[in-house]
Amino acid sequence: AVGGGVDILTGDRDLFQLVDDAAGVRVRYAVEKFAVVDEASVAARYGIPGRAYADFAVLRGDPSDGLPGVAGIGAKTAAMLLTRFGSLAALLAALDTPPASGTQAQPQGLTVAVRRRLQDARGYLAAAVGVVAVVRDCGVGAVDGRLPVVPVDPQAVVAISERWGLGGPCTRLVNALGALAAG
Incomplete structure (x- = not known):
């Protein structure tokens, strides 16, 4: 949190959908040396x-x-x-509005070609929306932001270290936690 807001550190553009200047939510985009992504930068980019x-x-x-x-x-x-x-949902609702009878006019300016492309992609659109949209109402509960001073499960750290050959990083983790406890 920065200044009462939230900074999301990520290299995933999908999280740009969470940017909200009014709520103080911005992305720090790792791909661009943690450049700040706010509403203005999303609008400028896309x-x-x-x-x-x-x-x-x-x-x-x-x-x-x-x-x-x-x-x-x-x-x-x-x-x-x-x-x-305004949204894909509103676009699809317009797509479901048939042209006025006896005219070739498309609802709200949808061209025949775009209308056809969207109709042909209905199955994909229905599936993809659920994959891309970030879940915003997941109950997380209270979070203790303090780092632990010892591993919660030391045997698990040893097992991971041995299984994946991470002796050096795991040793540094345990040493860093110990330094926190002493400091």
Whole structure:
């Protein structure tokens, strides 16, 4: 927490969806030497508010997360659609609105091609939203922010050390905890 807010240290762009200037939530992006990512920087990077990042990633795709995106919809089209509709849910609701009878007009300016691409991707969109959206209502309970002065389970530390060849790092961990206890 910084100044009453929360800094999220990550290299995962998906967490940009948590950026909220009013609530004091920002991301420190490890990929860019922990650069501050706030609402203005998300808007500058992608042309969308931070809260729309998950919908943006679903629409345009994200190879690092195995998201193919909607075929034929790139970053510019995804940003334009989210700017126009506000969210993927609102976009899909508009997609379900049929054109006025006897006209070729598409609801709220959806082109025939974009409408078709979105319709063809319905199954993907339904599945991907649940994968990308960060759960925000997980009960964590009270958290004791103090570091332990000894490992809670010393045998587990030894087992991990032996199994994965982490003798040096595990020894440094135990020594650092001991220094905290003494200090």
